[in-house]
Amino acid sequence: MIQMEKYTSMPLHPMKARLNDLALGRLKRSSFVHRGKRLKRQYQDDYQCTQHR
Structure with a gap:
């Protein structure tokens, strides 16, 4: 990621x-590309929290 x-x-x-x-x-x-998009969907909640810092 x-x-x-x-x-x-x-x-x-x-x-x-x-x-x-x-x-x-x-x-x-x-x-x-497929692996990255799959990981982004799988950890979407954690991903949203880290972008706002």
Whole structure:
């Protein structure tokens, strides 16, 4: 999750667009985008608390 937050905070990083857009249709064994979005949904309550600090 830390790496995902790092990518989303950088305005020109290419992974920011991949994380904000929809994921590709075909799931792969270990996709960083899918894992990051799953973790963000799973820990959404904790995630909201840390963003307001």
